[in-house]
Amino acid sequence: MIPKYNLVLCTLLALALAACQTPWVRDAQPRAGDAAPAVAEHPTATPEPETKTTPPTPAAPEARIEPAPPPDLWTRLRAGFTLPTRLDDRRVQLHLQWFKRHPHYLSRVVERAEPYLPWILDRIEQAGVPTEIALLPIVESGFNPFAYSHGRAAGLWQFIPATGRRFGLEQNWWYDGRRDWVAATDAALAYLQANHARFDGDWLLSLAAYNAGEGNVLKAQRRNRARNRATDFWSLDLPRETEKYVPKLLALREVFTHPADYGLELPPLDPDQRLELVETGGQLDLALAAELAGLPLETLYRLNPGFNRWATPPDGPHRLVLPHGASARFSQALAELPEAQRVQWQRHRVAAGDTLIGLASQYHTTVALLQEVNQLRDHRIRQGDHLLIPTARESLERYSLSAGQRKLALQNRKRAGNRQVHVVRAGDSFWDLARRYKVGVRELAGWNSMAPTDTLRVGQKLVVWTQTPAAANPNIALQRVRYRVRQGDSLARISQRFKVSIRDLEQWNDLDRRRYLQPGQVLTLYVDVTRQAGNG
Template sequence: MCAETIAEPVAELSPTAPAAAAPATSDLWERLRAGFALPTRLDDRRVQLHLQWFKRHPDYLNRVVARAEPYLPWILDRIEQAGVPSEIALLPIVESGFNPFAYSHGRAAGLWQFIPATGRRFGLEQNWWYDGRRDWVAATDAALAYLQANRERFDGDWLLALAAYNAGEGNVLKAQRRNQARSRATDFWSLDLPRETEKYVPKLLALREVFTHPGDYGLELPPLDPDQRLELVETGSQLDLALAAELAGLPLETIYRLNPGFNRWATPPEGPHRLVLPHGAATGFRQALAGLPEEQQVQWQRHRVGAGDTLIGLAKQYHTTVALLQEVNQLRDHRIRRGDHLLIPTAREALDSYSLSAGQRRLALQNRKRAGHKQVHVVRPGDSFWDLARHYKVGVRELAGWNSMAPTDTLRVGQKLAVWTRAPTAANPNIALQRVRYRVRQGDSLARISQRFRVSISQLEQWNDLDRRRYLQPGQVLTLYVDVTRQAGSG
């Protein structure tokens, strides 16, 4: 999805409205096919290329269907209510592969891949606690509103509406104006659009053909369990997600996968105060929650303000926000006094138990084993992804991706980044470099170590993320890549 958008009124769709009861045909896949309505061109080369790829990769299709299974019935219900072609239910395959935690190098997030600006335009809140772009319930309605607005702009043409969803309305309008100036047709197939967009619409049309004839592509479409049909359950106020899992009798990971918009260990203080739960768990959850006093939905700690304490520091220490501390403790500003007592909401479990929170997902990605040598870079003032990529000789997108970020995301001073670099090789192919761990001794300096091991100071800095303006500390361990045949007696 593109950042270039044109503001206009859009049809309102309530993100919290319950899904409608299933139509007379309860088979999801029959309902999906019955609603296909997009004009297609199976003879187009781009559509055929996608179909050939899908035929060669049935495992991919089946993995995507397995990921889509929890979300697809709800999404199809909303599509039927909105009266749009049911192929739109397959659009998250094109956008995210039905991965609710998908995040692109262009800062697009969630099943429907909203970028920040377009998400805000369609009412998707984004803050420390919550990202509405990943809240697939809210984002589904936002995507339908966006697509319907595009369809009106392009005189009812769904293919142009889809192209605008990917490239931005402005880019499609410019392409149309270029063709009009040359007396050429202005339909999707005639426009000169960005390469990604020219593949985007044909891919969706290819998926329509795949789901029309699944057996021809090795796709297995499983029947869906009615007890797994999803419901929205109101929580009334902020709720610890570990407690929610306990009350619902579900694994905590399931809570996160059904509610991926929640960034932290609890639902947001300001809402949305609701959870998506399987039908089979929703009734028991409601009953258990009704018997729980509201003040017990989140665990509280009483903190005595000490010397040097600040609201910012306490928010970081207790994994919450300054705004929430101010609200709970009725503080008008950031000032707190030594000896005062503050009430602070805290997670009931260790933070690493909330394994699909934003912080834990990033940590897992940073710790994933990859080819090469891992280094940890601590962000300094003035650092950017572009400069760091050049310094470590890695791709900008690679570097951002290793850290669950996009190249245009802002880096914070003190933030830790995982960097995977290839182990260096010698210029002479007959020389084998060996990785050596060297413990710094009293009196060592970068210049002395570089002379001892016959490497450059810049290599030492790169291999160990060092700053030559800072002194080495005795006992510090450095990684070096050296020709060990020349290091006899070097220690």
């Protein structure tokens, strides 16, 4: 017989053992590897009969492992650095010393790069190429999507026109794919990978060929082989710019590996600011697009710098780059927008003297688009006809980062010297004008957002900054004149009267020599008024 106090103790022990079977206690059991707690056994506890079944003990849940946060962009960038370094090279050291003296330059570049770099790094990782290539736009353009060089290279990746077309970058009046950084990033990677295959997997030679062209690198290699010399990048005699180009990228690799050593603070990049491609489904006024997305118009242009004008191109690409936070708002607003409101239209009654070229210039559109919209098979239009013309929703000044407005802002920028305006005549070239005004060819082209090899058009206005007073230069008297055709006038008579060529008259006014001039028709001429006294 069990004493009464032993019976009470046994009852309490049984209750305690039963409590140990509840789930919330089991969840609190130690994880594997922890020290096992001591188990106290009561000496008077009576074991349960063997025939009694006990419920199965559920397995303890696995320890919850929190995923590690994804690496930030700068860590990802450094993790993919694989280019062979050569920090002892004098050219690399010169760049490093310059970067150390100019930390503010790199800070500005990083700030400009912020919208584009995450996307570019994603594409580079997908392509499996060294991530140093994400820094190449610093070398090429300083991450300025509107950069334009004296060699006619444009955009973040600085494609020249021919190479851009070779890699599928379309260039027309409405759109320049070289400045479309999304398309140009893929084109740049395709070009670099093609070079990588051509130069037997040598990335330094691939980069040199990206800058100088494959032909120049191959010629340099052939010269070295003929002299029994090495054919790696460091051994080749290449153009001076290219010999600095690759070392500059390698110096940037070192700077971004140890930014603090160069006074550079790399800011964290907000993942919520990631960019997305959003389809527009057709042509769209960019001021309207910015309104639908809730963005400043300048921000929209900086994300979509390939668009030259006030609207997306009629023939595409029909997409916009937008921040993640704006894309859903834009898509919903665009779906609710009536088709007729995407672009504003104006009905124009053709007057005497109107030409398609003149109307396209007046309304800031193209002859091809006027022909397409109005179903015209050629350039002929008749007085009294009506044309439907797409027009900008806002004043052109609002589209401040369109190609025309950027050029105007550059031409109006105050510089040292006297500002003069030259109206291009037949036979003019940058070389001749530079000699006439005693300025540099590159300077003259740069003042007008052009390259020295760009084609000049008759009637085009160029800004010139010289140390010569305007009155001392006879060319400044060249002015635009609108002349109304009189009875009996002919191209030959008008050309003799104003001392201009018949060819110029035809070019300025889109004239067909086989057609007669009509009384009342208005012609545009560019004449030297100092020689035209009494010719009004």
